[in-house]
Structures are given as structure tokens and as C-alpha cells.
Amino acid sequence: xxxxxxxxxxxxxxxxxxxxxxxxxxxxxxxxxxxxxxxxxxxxxxxxxxxxxxxxxxxxxxxxxxxxxxxxxxxxxxxxxxxxxxxxxxxxxxxxxxxxxxxxxxxxxxxxxxxxxxxxxxxxxxxxxxxxxxxxxxxxxxxxxxxxxxxxxxxxxxxxxxxxxxxxxxxxxxxxxxxxxxxxxxxxxxxxxxxxxxxxxxxxxxxxxxxxxxxxxxxxxxxxxxxxxxxxxxxxxxxxxxxxxxxxxxxxxx
Numbered sequence: 281x282x283x284x285x286x287x288x289x290x291x292x293x294x295x296x297x298x299x300x301x302x303x304x305x306x307x308x309x310x311x312x313x314x315x316x317x318x319x320x321x322x323x324x325x326x327x328x329x330x331x332x333x334x335x336x337x338x339x340x341x342x343x344x345x346x347x348x349x350x351x352x353x354x355x356x357x358x359x360x361x362x363x364x365x366x367x368x369x370x371x372x373x374x375x376x377x378x379x380x381x382x383x384x385x386x387x388x389x390x391x392x393x394x395x396x397x398x399x400x401x402x403x404x405x406x407x408x409x410x411x412x413x414x415x416x417x418x419x420x421x422x423x424x425x426x427x428x429x430x431x432x433x434x435x436x437x438x439x440x441x442x443x444x445x446x447x448x449x450x451x452x453x454x455x456x457x458x459x460x461x462x463x464x465x466x467x468x469x470x471x472x473x474x475x476x477x478x479x480x481x482x483x484x485x486x487x488x489x490x491x492x493x494x495x496x497x498x499x500x501x502x503x504x505x506x507x508x509x510x511x512x513x514x515x516x517x518x519x520x521x522x523x524x525x526x527x528x529x530x531x532x533x534x
Contacts, residue, residue, distance in 0.1 A: 320378035320386045326371045333369040340366050348392055355396035357472070363397060404464035405471055408457040418454035425449065433474075438481045 318326065327333040343362040346352045366372040376397060380386035412418040429442035449455040463471035 317377055317379045318374050320375070320380050320383065323371070323374040323378040327369070327375060330369060330371045333366070333371040336362065336366040336369050336372060337375070344393060344396065347396060348389060350392060353395075359396050363393075403457055403461050405458065405461035406465045406467060408461035412454045412458060415452075415454040417452050418449075421445070421449045421452055421455055432477065432481055435477055435481070 324337070327337050340359075340362040341348070343356070344359040347355055347359055367376065380390060412422055425442075425445045428439065428445045432438050432442055449458075
């Protein structure tokens with residue numbers, strides 16, 4: 281009798297413990313993990329349910345068709361622009377980070393488009409230029425570059441003094457950020473245009489860019505293709521440094 285009454289007294293306490301246990305399990309296992317990667321087909325359905333993402337996704341398929349089909353290895357700038365727009369939608373980023381699981385077609389598509397995906401972890405050239413301006417050594421080197429490479433801005437030639445200035449900048453830490461930065465913001469079109477001039481005048485065919493690599497379908501930018509900034513750096517480490525710094529000159533001239 282005593283044990284029965286004791287059990288009755290403990291019953292409410294046990295009920296509370298069970299309820300708390302269920303709540304804890306619900307929080308741990310029932311709630312979706314915001315860091316969990318979606319399977320790619322689910323990410324596509326989620327994107328299609330959002331009008332802005334659906335539209336951007338269709339634009340991406342059209343702009344990047346030649347890359348996705350394997351017809352070309354180089355990424356036209358309008359393909360990159362479409363990827364940037366897709367990434368700006370609410371459901372777009374999940375497509376870049378989604379899990380293909382065992383889908384071979386999905387894996388091939390991801391592999392084909394990977395070189396075109398903008399490197400969001402890379403510093404933008406606007407920020408890199410501002411940081412360089414705050415550093416005395418980098419700021420001084422930038423002024424030297426503007427002076428010695430002025431013929432380059434006019435589309436004439438890349439002089440030896442300009443090349444030496446570039447070599448000097450390679451030893452400056454803050455200037456090294458300009459090597460890997462990505463054209464961005466309101467200066468992007470100028471940045472891309474100047475990059476094309478640098479490729480032609482400073483590096484020519486020996487830089488890893490051949491005339492046959494020109495993109496006839498590149499309808500959005502006058503410069504050459506955006507993702508090859510990283511490839512160019514392998515043979516001409518300060519290609520992006522060139523076009524970043526010339527933004528200053530271009531803006532003053534304009």
C-alpha cells in the first residue's frame with residue numbers, strides 16, 4: 281500500500297520528466313538544421329517556388345548553356361552575371377551549396393559550372409583598393425603605377441618602367457590583395473574593360489590568353505571573361521592589380 285501511494289505521488293513528476301524529454305528530443309531532432317545542405321533537386325524545386333529565383337534560374341540556364349553542355353571551358357561574362365543574380369535571390373544560394381547525392385548528371389553539371397561561380401570569399405577590388413590607399417607603402421606604389429603606366433591607360437603600350445613598377449608592388453603585402461580581388465560595385469565595367477587592355481598590351485599571347493580565347497558571345501561586358509582572373513594570375517600575377525589601380529585614373533579622366 282505504501283509503495284502504491286508512493287508511486288502515485290511520483291507519477292506527476294515522472295510525467296513532467298517525460299514531457300521535458302520529448303521537448304528536448306523535439307528540439308534536437310525535430311527542428312530543421314539551418315546549416316543542413318539540401319539535396320539539389322529539392323533546392324531546384326524550392327527555387328522554382330520563388331518567382332525571382334525561378335526567373336534567375338531560367339536566365340542562368342540560357343546564359344550558361346554553352347558551359348553546361350561542355351561546348352566551351354571558358355565562362356562568358358553574361359553567364360557569371362546570371363550566377364550573381366541567382367545568388368542574390370532568397371533560394372539561390374542553396375543551389376550552389378546543394379548536395380548531388382548519387383545523381384551523376386548533377387555532379388557533371390556542378391563540375392562544369394564550378395569555374396564560373398563567383399568567389400564570394402575573395403575580396404572585392406573596391407575594398408582592396410581602399411585598403412591599399414590607407415597603407416603608406418601600397419599607396420606610394422599605386423601612385424608610381426599611375427605615373428609609369430599612363431601609356432597603358434591610353435591603349436598605347438606597356439613600358440618597361442610600368443613592368444618594373446608592377447614587379448615592385450609584388451613585394452608589398454597590401455598590394456598583394458589587389459592580385460586576387462574581384463571586380464565589383466560601380467567600377468566593375470571599367471575594371472573589366474581595363475583588364476582586357478592589360479591582357480593585350482602587357483601580356484599578349486604569352487600570358488595564357490590566346491586570340492582564339494576571345495568570347496564572341498560575351499554581350500554584357502567589353503572586357504574579357506571574368507573567371508579567368510585567377511587563371512591569369514598564374515602567369516601574370518598582377519593582372520588584377522593593373523585593372524584595379526587604373527580605375528583611379530579612369531575615374532579622374534572621366
